[in-house]
Amino acid sequence: WPTNNRYNARFSKRQSTEDPPGQPAAEEPNFNEEYDFVIAGGGTAGLVLANRLTESGKFSVLCLEAGSNPEIVRAYESPGGNQFIKGSAIDWNFLTTPQPHLNNRTLQYLRGKALGGSSATNGLYYARGSARVYDHWVEKGNPGWGWDEVYPLFVKSTTFNPPNTPELQAFDLDYKTWTESAYGNGPLELGFQGYVPPSTNGFIVAASEAANIPIVEDLNTGNAFGIKHGTATLNERLRRSSSYDGFYQQAKNRTNLRVLHYAPVTGIIFGDPPQNSTSPTNGTANPRAIGVSYIEQETGLVKQARARNEVIVSMGAFHSPQLLMVSGIGPEAELKKVGVEPVVINENVGQHLNDHSVFSIMALAQPNASTTEMSSSPNNLQIAQENFYTNLTGPYTAPSGVTNGFQKLSTEELQQIGAQAVIDAGLANQTHIEYLFESVWYPWIPTPFYVPQSNESYISVTASSMVALSRGNITLRTSSMSDQPYINPNYYADETDQKVGIASFKYLRQILRHPSLAQFTIGDNAGEISPGSAVADDDDDAILDYIRANTIPNWHASGTNQMLPIEDGGVVDPRLRVYGVDGLRVIDCSIIPVLPDVNILASIYMIAEKGAEMIKEDWNDES
Ligand SMILES: Cc1cc2nc3c(=O)[nH]c(=O)nc-3n(C[C@H](O)[C@H](O)[C@H](O)COP(=O)(O)OP(=O)(O)OC[C@H]3O[C@@H](n4cnc5c(N)ncnc54)[C@H](O)[C@@H]3O)c2cc1C
Numbered sequence: 114w115p116t117n118n119r120y121n122a123r124f125s126k127r128q129s130t131e132d133p134p135g136q137p138a139a140e141e142p143n144f145n146e147e148y149d150f151v152i153a154g155g156g157t158a159g160l161v162l163a164n165r166l167t168e169s170g171k172f173s174v175l176c177l178e179a180g181s182n183p184e185i186v187r188a189y190e191s192p193g194g195n196q197f198i199k200g201s202a203i204d205w206n207f208l209t210t211p212q213p214h215l216n217n218r219t220l221q222y223l224r225g226k227a228l229g230g231s232s233a234t235n236g237l238y239y240a241r242g243s244a245r246v247y248d249h250w251v252e253k254g255n256p257g258w259g260w261d262e263v264y265p266l267f268v269k270s271t272t273f274n275p276p277n278t279p280e281l282q283a284f285d286l287d288y289k290t291w292t293e294s295a296y297g298n299g300p301l302e303l304g305f306q307g308y309v310p311p312s313t314n315g316f317i318v319a320a321s322e323a324a325n326i327p328i329v330e331d332l333n334t335g336n337a338f339g340i341k342h343g344t345a346t347l348n349e350r351l352r353r354s355s356s357y358d359g360f361y362q363q364a365k366n367r368t369n370l371r372v373l374h375y376a377p378v379t380g381i382i383f384g385d386p387p388q389n390s391t392s393p394t395n396g397t398a399n400p401r402a403i404g405v406s407y408i409e410q411e412t413g414l415v416k417q418a419r420a421r422n423e424v425i426v427s428m429g430a431f432h433s434p435q436l437l438m439v440s441g442i443g444p445e446a447e448l449k450k451v452g453v454e455p456v457v458i459n460e461n462v463g464q465h466l467n468d469h470s471v472f473s474i475m476a477l478a479q480p481n482a483s484t485t486e487m488s489s490s491p492n493n494l495q496i497a498q499e500n501f502y503t504n505l506t507g508p509y510t511a512p513s514g515v516t517n518g519f520q521k522l523s524t525e526e527l528q529q530i531g532a533q534a535v536i537d538a539g540l541a542n543q544t545h546i547e548y549l550f551e552s553v554w555y556p557w558i559p560t561p562f563y564v565p566q567s568n569e570s571y572i573s574v575t576a577s578s579m580v581a582l583s584r585g586n587i588t589l590r591t592s593s594m595s596d597q598p599y600i601n602p603n604y605y606a607d608e609t610d611q612k613v614g615i616a617s618f619k620y621l622r623q624i625l626r627h628p629s630l631a632q633f634t635i636g637d638n639a640g641e642i643s644p645g646s647a648v649a650d651d652d653d654d655a656i657l658d659y660i661r662a663n664t665i666p667n668w669h670a671s672g673t674n675q676m677l678p679i680e681d682g683g684v685v686d687p688r689l690r691v692y693g694v695d696g697l698r699v700i701d702c703s704i705i706p707v708l709p710d711v712n713i714l715a716s717i718y719m720i721a722e723k724g725a726e727m728i729k730e731d732w733n734d735e736s
Pocket residue numbers: 153154155156157158159177178179180223224225226227228229230231232234235236237238239240376377378379427428429430432594667668669670700701702703712713714715717
C-alpha cells in the first residue's frame with residue numbers, strides 16, 4: 114500500500130537545523146492534552162475499551178463521544194420506551210441512498226448518538242452466534258478469533274439475572290430458560306423481558322412446528338439454531354443495560370479515565386512517536402497516528418489530544434471508515450473526490466458494507482394478543498408507564514419483540530431454493546433465517562397493501578436472512594466529519610438474497626397460519642392484512658415485489674473496515690491494527706469479516722473485550 118509523506122510534511126517535529134534554509138518549520142500540532150490511548154467514539158465498543166484499558170491503572174485514556182449523555186432521552190432506559198428513541202436527540206437519523214433493489218426507496222437508518230452508542234438505543238436483544246461463525250473468521254485469515262478463544266470473552270462481559278424477584282416471577286416464565294455457565298459477572302446485565310401477550314408463546318410453538326426450529330434452553334452457548342424467549346440487555350428492574358449503564362458506570366470515577374460527550378472527533382493526526390516511546394512498532398517506515406482533533410462543543414473550542422501509545426477508532430460502521438477517509442486512509446479515487454491528501458491508500462476502506470435486513474407479514478390481532486393498544490393513546494401510555502415505574506407490571510416492561518427463532522436449512526433445501534451461493538460462501542453450517550415476533554405493526558411503515566389504523570391491533574411476523582450476500586459501501590459527501598457520509602447497504606443486490614427472502618416469506622406464512630398463532634388473529638387467512646390475498650403463496654415475483662416494498666434495515670451494518678488479509682479486502686489485521694499505519698486500531702462493528710448468524714450486539718462486546726486484551730498484551734499490561 115503506497116504511502117506519502119503528508120503526515121511528515123504537516124505534523125512531524127523537526128530540528129530547525131534540518132529544515133531547508135529559507136523554509137518555515139513544519140506546522141506542529143498544538144496538543145492540548147496527552148494520554149496513553151485516545152478512543153474516538155464512546156459507543157458500545159468504545160466504553161468497553163475505556164473501562165478495560167483503565168482497570169489496572171497503568172494507562173491513561175481519553176474517550177471522545179460526539180453525542181450526549183443518553184439520559185437526555187430518558188425513554189432509553191425502559192423496554193416500552195424504546196419506541197420513543199427513533200428520531201430523538203440520541204439518534205443520528207441517517208438516511209440511506211436510494212436503494213436500487215428496493216424500488217429506489219430511501220431508508221431511515223437508526224444509529225445511537227450518545228455515550229453507549231447503539232447499545233443505548235437498540236432493540237435490547239442479546240445473542241451470540243454459532244461457534245461456526247467465529248471459526249469461519251479464523252479460516253478467513255484471522256487466527257485467535259475461533260469460538261473456543263472468544264467464548265470466554267462473551268461470558269466475561271455479562272451477568273445473567275434469573276427471574277427470581279417477586280415482580281419478575283409474576284410474569285409468564287414459559288420458554289424463559291438459560292444455561293447458567295454461559296454467563297459471568299461482567300458489567301453487561303442480561304435477563305428476560307417482562308410482560309408478553311399470549312401470542313408470543315403461540316409464535317414460539319408455531320415457529321418450532323412450521324419452520325422446524327427446535328425449542329432450546331439457551332441460544333448463547335455456540336449453537337444459535339433454535340427458539341425461546343430471547344435474552345435481553347435488561348437489569349433485574351427491567352432497565353436497559355447498555356455499555357453506558359454497565360461498563361461506563363463501573364469505570365467513570367477512575368482518575369486515569371476521561372470521557373467527554375459532545376466532543377465529535379474531526380480527524381486523526383499523524384506524526385512521530387514521542388522520543389521515549391516503547392511502541393512495538395517503533396522505527397517502522399509507516400506513518401504513525403499520534404492523536405486526534407475534536408470539537409469541544411460545550412466551549413466551541415477545537416482541541417487536539419495526543420495519544421502516546423495508540424489512537425483507537427470505535428465510531429461504528431459508518432463513521433469509522435468516514436474518519437479514516439477524511440484523515441487520508443482510504444480508496445484513492447474517494448480521497449481525490451473530496452480533495453483529501455492520501456496518507457495510506459487502501460481501496461477497502463468503506464467498502465464491503467454487509468447488513469441484515471427485515472420484512473414482515475402483518476395480521477389483525479385480538480387486542481389482548483397484541484401490545485398495540487398501549488401506544489394508541491396518551492392515556493394508555495401513561496397508564497402503562499405508571500405501571501412500569503411503580504410496580505414493574507404491564508406491557509411497558511417489554512419491548513415489542515425480543516422473541517426470535519433461528520432456522521437452519523439443510524444443504525438440499527438451500528440448493529432447492531436456489532441458494533447454492535450460500536453453501537459456496539461457507540455459510541451452510543450455521544443458521545440461515547431469523548424469524549422475529551412483534552406484538553405490534555412492524556416495520557412501522559405502511560405497505561402498498563395496508564395502512565395501519567389507530568383503532569386496530571396487530572401482530573407481525575418478520576424474517577431476516579442471516580446469510581445476506583449483498584455488499585454496499587460508505588462513501589464521502591465532503592471531506593468533513595460534520596457531513597454525513599453516503600450510506601448504501603445495497604440490500605437485495607445479490608440474487609441469492611432474493612431467493613432466501615422468497616423462501617423465508619413462505620415460512621412466515623406457515624408460521625402465521627399455524628393454529629398456535631392463528632388463534633390470536635381476527636379474520637380470514639390468519640388475519641393477514643399485509644400483503645394478504647393479493648400475493649399468492651406460489652407467486653414468487655409478487656412475493657419479491659412485496660419484499661422490495663417492505664424491507665428495512667435490521668441495523669447490523671458491518672464490514673466497512675473488515676478484519677481480513679489486505680489482499681482479501683481487509684482494512685485491519687487480526688490484532689485490529691490498520692494496515693500501513695502504526696499506532697492506529699479500529700475496534701467496533703466495522704471490522705466484522707463475516708456477519709454472525711444472529712443479531713450482532715453480543716459480538717461487538719466480545720470484539721471490544723478482545724481488542725482490549727490484545728492492546729494490553731502489546732503494551733505489557735499484565736493485569
Ligand atoms: C435501532 C437499532 C436497533 C438494534 N437492535 C439490536 C438488537 O436488538 N440486538 C442486537 O444484537 N443488535 C442490535 N443493533 C445493533 C447493535 O446495537 C450495533 O451493531 C452495535 O451497538 C454497534 O456497536 P459499535 O460500538 O460498533 O457502534 P456504536 O455503538 O454505534 O458506537 C459508535 C459511537 O461513535 C460515536 N461517534 C460517531 N461519530 C463520532 C465522531 N465524529 N466523534 C466521536 N464519536 C462519534 C457515535 O455517536 C456512537 O456513540 C441495533 C442497532 C440499532 C441502531
